[in-house]
Amino acid sequence: MISGQPDQSVLPERPARAKKHTIPLTNDMSELKKNRTSRDRMGSVSTDLDEHTGGGLGRGDGEGQMMATAGEGEGGGASSSLKESQKVNLEELREENMGLRKRLKELESQVEDLRLKYSMALAQKDRQLEQKDFDKLTFSSILCDPNQQDCPIILVSSGFCDLTGYSPWEVIGVNCRFLQCEDSDMNVIGQIKQYINRIVNEPTVHLCDDLVVKILNQRKDKRRFWNLLHISPLMIGQRIYLIGVQADVTHLDVDPNNQDHRDKVRQVVKKIFEMGEVHSELCI
Ligand SMILES: Cc1cc2nc3c(=O)[nH]c(=O)nc-3n(C[C@H](O)[C@H](O)[C@H](O)COP(=O)(O)O)c2cc1C
Incomplete structure (x- = not known):
């Protein structure tokens, strides 16, 4: 037996490899x-x-x-x-x-x-405007007589003349529609007309029944501006008159259909009425 070679006969039998x-x-x-x-x-x-x-x-x-x-x-x-x-x-x-x-x-x-x-x-x-935005506006005013033919202007404030460029003698006795231009919204004009008719034809006038609109107007020199217009009735004796308050809002995004904006306009108008500015400013 050659040394180093294992004797196969004494080795344990190798288990058969599992078939793959x-x-x-x-x-x-x-x-x-x-x-x-x-x-x-x-x-x-x-x-x-x-x-x-x-x-x-x-x-x-x-x-x-x-x-x-x-x-x-x-x-x-x-x-x-x-x-x-x-x-x-x-x-x-x-x-x-x-x-x-x-x-x-x-x-x-x-x-x-x-x-x-x-x-x-x-x-x-x-769209949220601050009250101060409205307070900053310059308001003008006119008084119209709906008892007369075509509801003419009977009094104007100096502010109205500044805003429109017209003198008092040019506008007194005239209906305020002269401020309108061909691009003024006919629906808004209709709204104003309806409002005036309601105030004039109602036996009991609601003094707090006002109107706020925004209308495109033009000055005497043809420059256009967005006019924020507030109209309300005013009783003098037994007669009813209509007072109009205007402000140039060309640079302010006011929406009269927005309840909040309308309320703010009312507050300013109320304030200037209380201060007597409108009445004392009006002149013939
Ligand atoms: C007090 C008062 C102020 C008014 N202010 C203006 C105004 O500043 N700008 C304007 O375009 N219309 C203004 N209007 C409306 C016109 O005068 C007129 O009533 C409107 O055009 C509707 O009538 P009409 O369809 O016969 O034109 C005012 C009306 C009243 C009664």
Whole structure:
């Protein structure tokens, strides 16, 4: 016996190597991989798949084939249970996908809602004018007599002459529509007309029943301006008159349809009435 060579007869018999069976699963595996990839993208862990594949798929093992050390009969069973599990996974993924799509739609509509609310809030903020914005305005005034034909001006303030460029003798005895131009809003003119008719024709006049409008007017020199006009009735003895208060609001975004703006205009007019400015300023 040559030294160093083990004596085969005394060595324990080597156990027979387990027979390797190759189960070709080309299509199934690529389907499995697809599942894994889409699921992993969603941040989910495919532990159920790993159980079947020995966790090797994600690392590139067993490309196109799965090597299983199993008996002949067991190979078919593993394949069908794998298919079953794939079906379940696909179904779960579909449901998850549908759920996510639904949630996405909900979130999108919520975002749209918020966007709308935000832009409305911005628009509202822009329209909020401070009382001081109105206090800063220069008001002028005129007194008209609705008892006379065509409701002429009978008194004007110096402020009205400054605003319009006309002298008192040019406007007294004339209806104030001479301030209007071809671009003056006919609806607003109609509103004024209706208001005057209501005041004149109502047996009991509501002295607090006023009108606030904004109308495009033009001065004697043809320069146009936005006139914020407040009209209210005034009782002198038993006769009713109409007092008009005007302000140039060309550079102020006043909206007479906005309740808040109307209230602020009323406050200023009330203040100047209380101070007697309108009455003392009026002249023939
Ligand atoms: C007191 C008073 C003040 C008025 N001030 C103005 C004014 O500053 N600017 C204007 O365009 N119209 C003003 N108007 C309206 C016109 O005089 C007229 O009433 C209006 O044009 C509607 O009538 P009409 O359709 O016959 O023109 C005022 C009316 C009254 C009674």
